[in-house]
Amino acid sequence: MDLASIRRAYKRYAGMYDVVFGAVMNPGRKLAVHTANKKPNQRVLEVGVGTGLALPLYRRDIKVVGIDVSPEMLTRAREKVAEEGLSNIEQLLEMDAENLTFSDASFDTVIAMYVASVVPHPRRLMEEMCRVCKPEGDIIIVNHFTSVGGPLRAVEFLINPLSKTLGWRPEFELRPLLDGAGIEVKAIRPAYPTPMFKVIHCRNAPARAARPQAVGQAYAGMDGAVLARADGRRSRG
Template sequence: MSIRTDIPDRDHPRAVLDAEGVRDAYRRWAGVYDVVFGGVSAHGRRRAVEEVNRLPGTRVLEVGVGTGLALPRYRREKRVVGVDLSREMLEKAAQRVRQEGLSQVVGLCEMDAERMAFADGSFDIAVAMFTASVVPNAKTLFAEMSRVVRPGGDLLFVNHFAAESGLRWWAERSMAPLARLLGWHPDFALSDLLDPAQVRVEAMEPCQPAGLFTLVRVRNHAAMALAA
């Protein structure tokens, strides 16, 4: 499995600067990511891929594929393309694909998820696991995923979304400055990803541990994809 890097990108200097910060962070984490984050994120990844496997359509885009922890769970009939900003993480994913013979993975691309080079409607399903809160602009990510998924397809997200009140709300905001240094935003809200007045959420499901993460599924309506 090779990693494509010769994909044209759109000129957007500020996004590139932000992306470099993300690259630097994950360059440091690549070697230990599976050990540090693999366990706590395992249930959310499993549930997201279960949803992808039951949905119609074979063309699947995994945004923020990282080291490929979720890749072995996709059914063999799916055709999965993974994108990530970190070449170091993608190299780990490519090694996993080779070692485990994951024929359902047809491509791994080094690419900015906010400015993807795929044509409109290239996929039936796009899934982003623990990615929305670490990109510079989550609504741009949502718009790009809407663009590259066909109308009537599905967008799935697994992420931590902030509490709206109570002790957890206070704790998340107290943790925010430190968490941002680690690339995680505990104060990230669902409204930071999508506009609830414009986007109909088809399903929301809390995931372990202790409902810390949430699986969100959105149907990609034609008007939404056109607006993106």
């Protein structure tokens, strides 16, 4: 995956995105934003905001900034904000999630929905999300992670070589994304009725220098996804 192929893919998707990826991925969006909505009067960054499908879900006392690398997806998001009169959406900016221009600790909560398996360097995304999130702030990720087995696993394997055309990686492991990021995993919830999508709710480190190096035990509640171990073998959480 590289930024040019991502931009190409989402330029293609923009016009039909809401129809194809709207309803099926809404349970994950709703659960993630519901988690964020528990804290009033905060400032949220949504990375990879896309066409802004989640924007109407935020409570109106939450100020939201959205960023994305696809101008076409952002155009749709801006239309939604105007049509629905979402005055709490502060800004929608064209920006690379791996090189955010915000200062450290600018946001109370940072959310990435269906983005982690799209960006070229998912660990770099995590580092940036942690950097711009306040110490002990909330980091929320929604994504599909590699299945343990069954027909879905076979499909992931078969279509993985098409990642660049699809605009996302069908095979995507959770543990390499989080291990060493220094954040505490508070909860991993399947987004029923589409449990292949998981909502990962994390707490940012108290202070950047003090971040722990492992979050291994926090995977215990995760069903149905393969976790890659440091030794390269796979294990269930």
